[in-house]
Amino acid sequence: MRLQQSQLKTAPRIPSDPIQRAWIALGRVSQSVQCSVENALKDAGFPELSWYTVLWELERAGKPTRPKDLAIPLFILPYQLSRLVDRMEKEGLVKRIQCKEDKRGHMLEPTAKGFALRKAMWAIYAPAMEEAMKRITNTEALQLAALLNKLGNIEHVDCADHG
Amino acid sequence: MRLQQSQLKTAPRIPSDPIQRAWIALGRVSQSVQCSVENALKDAGFPELSWYTVLWELERAGKPTRPKDLAIPLFILPYQLSRLVDRMEKEGLVKRIQCKEDKRGHMLEPTAKGFALRKAMWAIYAPAMEEAMKRITNTEALQLAALLNKLGNIEHVDCADHG
């Protein structure tokens, strides 16, 4: 008895119907909820979520942090972060402070204004997230997170350094 | 016996931990898989997914279609579509043909080159999607799609027309 040759070859080229459904739902739903939160922030006169995330990561680190150490968790390219920091620095939200150990780079640190903005944004961000996610229960949210994390390539950030 | 007042008031302002986990996973994973597919197309010398999607929607409609009838399913603002069509028309992928019934607008129709491009892109898109989604099984994909669709505000597209 011989196996069919097709089963010995490479993986199928056409995604199965379930995979396609998941792909489409993922694209549309993530865009939808992301947009609704971004819009809430914008309507409240705040900058976009990426500003929040930078401030949050800096605050969470609790100490001055190199851009390169932020870029990976933030899922962002070096030059994107460079310009994002330019804008945030111009608004007085973060400081670039010289780095003794490595004169190429610098450390990033939120200012008092940066801390304050992050906190003020959270007052909008949190209820907007709640609203955007209200259609699922906590149990479903855990299932969803588990499935997404299984799906995700996270760890090896292949978005930020596409070859 | 009286109910606690807090239970009678508005919804909680701080998302629960499961909701936050789902929110974070959704953002990161969707970005990750989206990027990997976009990168595959780019590496193959193709334009971005939104071009594919326009061509696909037109092809699926099977007849010349108004921009407004595309904007909603595509989840895109009128001016974004207007300029996207500008670029695609310049590349000879779609045609704007005059609309008899409503002289404000026009119909969009893919050209032969447009059909060909969509097909060629699918040859990259399909395996890239397969690759990006390979960590979950078909069963999991169905669960994921179901959860996402429950979560999603889809139908009422509140991204495209934020007030």
Add this chain to the structure above:
DNA sequence: GTCCATTTGTTGCAGATGCAACATAGGAGG
């Protein structure tokens, strides 16, 4: 018919983005 609000789509402009090239520092090998 005329008038006005709404729908449909485009555009000027300022700002943001991607890419590739650049600058500078660090580190390995001689």
Add this chain to the structure above:
DNA sequence: CCTCCTATGTTGCATCTGCAACAAATGGAC
């Protein structure tokens, strides 16, 4: 020390984007 390769960030330029203002056509009220 000098040389070369890599790591870290930045920048010039062309393109893309968001916003608000605009233009033109429709449809309904009168």
